Amino acid sequence: MTRLSQYTLVISAASCVFITLGLNHTQGLFLLPMSEKLNTGRELFSLAGGLGVLFSGLFAPIFGGFADKFGAGKALTILSLLQLISWVWLGNIETNFDLLGARILLGIGASAILGIALSVTGKSVSPSNKSLFLGIIMASGSLGQFVVVPIINTIIQNYDWQMATLISAFIVSSIFIFAFFISKNTPAFKTKSPKTENIDENRILENSQSLTDSLREASKNKSYILLTTGFFVCGFHVTFVGTHLPAFLTDNNLQAWVGASALSLIGLFNIIGTLSFGYLGSKLSKKNLLSVLYSMRSLLFLFFIISPKNELTVLIFASVLGILWLSTVPLTNGIISDIFGQGYVTMLFGITILSHNIGSFLGSWLGGRLYDIYGSYDPVWWICVLLGFTSAAINYPINIKPVKRLQQA
Template sequence: MLTATRAPQLKTVLIASGMVLTLAMGVRHGFGFWLQPISQAHGWTRETYSLAMALQNLLWGVFGPFAGMAADRYGTARVVIVGALFYVAGLLWMALVNQAGLFVVGSGILIGAALACTAFGAVSGIIGRTAPESRRSWAFGISSAASSLGQFMMMPVEQQLISAAGWQQALYVLAALVGLVMLPMAFNLRELPAEKAGGPQQSILEATREAFAYRPFLLLVAGYFVCGFQLVFIGVHMPSYLRDKGIMEPNVAVMALALIGLFNIFGSYYAGKLGGFLPKRYLLSSIYLARTLVIALFLLAPLSPWSVYLFSAAMGLLWLSTVPLTNGVIAGIFGVKYLSMLSGFVFFSHQVGSFIGVWLGGYVFTRQGSYDTVWGITLALGIFAALINLPINEKAIVRAQPAAA
């Protein structure tokens, strides 16, 4: 049970971080709806927009460790404020810039930096330091469920905004929404410096060296690459894939992505809850294996709106359920002092996978006219991730004791 003095703080942190994640991830998950309208408006191939989304995901990962370092050292609130401002600027850039190179680089840098400062890595530290150890995995599950709620809520909103006001006006509306919601929420994420979080008094460099010299951490990094590849390839290219296969109704794609968000609320929450008393490495391995089976069945079954809905519901249960478990493993091994930073390093691998997945989808389609090759790669990587997570040792790392004076 939470203590009387700690419960209100944890509740405030979960609500504020949940609101930030809901909007940050909700807006980002809908970027696939802009692929065709922006490409058609500017006369670009799908590869151009895909490259912008790929760069955005890659830079999200690149900036992630630095945003985590800043959050651990200077506080989550300041980092989220900076991220909200980057997010507004990035959405406006996407709306206004019509030169391909500037669009790719500018939106990639601005949105990538914004997500690094407002998504899982940036807020994981304050959640881990606020929640008691017995409820830490559960708290991570709550935050992951909040991001899924954003996907469920924002998919229909974004599609309707594009239909009613046009793709450009829709980006203006989202920019205003991000600023009005995230900035006030950031002030509820103020915390004590991470130096007072307990645990070993390591420097940032010492903590980084320790993590990258530890084999279980490297296995976690390798497995998380696959998560990014699968999720972003499906999230960005699913609407276009369905249209190419003859499912022309835009509401099917909207419903598919919304169902992923809806069922991921439950998947993330219960993954975090189960991670409190079951080995997290086995849960992670099971999730990757289940994803592989679901994707294979989807590709083999006759394509129809109902097969799309069933696939989306099943994938939703598995979508972000890796996040609370991965953060829980990191916190269990290394403690919470540098949790945001170490989560950022692991998430960098996730975003390298995201970059390759979203770019490869556009590249292969442009040259082959089909996504079949990328679907095959997605299946093979799922099996790899299921195997690589099995040998991870979740126990706290054994550190040498300092010599007595």
């Protein structure tokens, strides 16, 4: 694979993640106007968002397996079409069913974008650049959040939220182009199982392991189970904050730009976080880094709970949280690759994403549910603190050791 082809593939994959994650992180901006449109409390929007990420988790391994078998470009084309339809639907909601249906479809459309982008990059680039390029893929999602969130917020404030959804649909349509470039620049290879770091970039080992065997192997691996369980907490954290932080700040008498700026800053500083932890993951223990990340999140949430809510504290909170935001993903994906090889890494990461999205469902839904019951988000902030320390303890005993199949290869 030529250097130009590698760069084209990485840029295209990063662009798909840029658009999808950038738009996904605008969802909290729509909570209040859509709830007002349908004359509901916050639970309905929160439930719709939670179902969206839950279905995203359910379909991530399905589309991941589809990408492994039929190609990343084809899978990305289908997913982008589903996103396009869902954004148009969101701009025309009239009933509770419309909101639920559109958000579920949007979740399915976004389901495997990240996993496919990471996997096709990991499979296609040289091992010496893999950690860096995976960090770039993750950083592109954060850059999308930094760029897209304030744009959508400006459209909502100066026009209306329906216009914002239609512009979002237009932005999503560009993924078709990047999917085409990925198809043209992906090496022709069968499902493979490389020997972790020692494989030559031009050498491809054919993997005779079946999908069923891969699932059976992963289900018996204690470290994979711990990793997947701990990733649940990441989903709870990021979706609760992403969905409810703008409304929480409005409740605390802060202007709409503060919430949008906070989400944008999370994206900006996550660029630093993902690149830094992507690099550190090639030098230090990935599972120890995960434990440190989750512990730091809990300490940060404690700081935010006891701090006064003003522009300064919010922006400091958002900046630090950004460094910890999605830095867990390249580390998590890297551990899966280190243990099982690249053969079905997209599918296995998709299953881990399912755990993440179950956490996301609860983070989104419980945020709205408990707010409607207590008139406050305080109970959920304390849940975030507890879960962060729990995940740190879960990740610590993980043993990053290749399975016997790879050791014997």
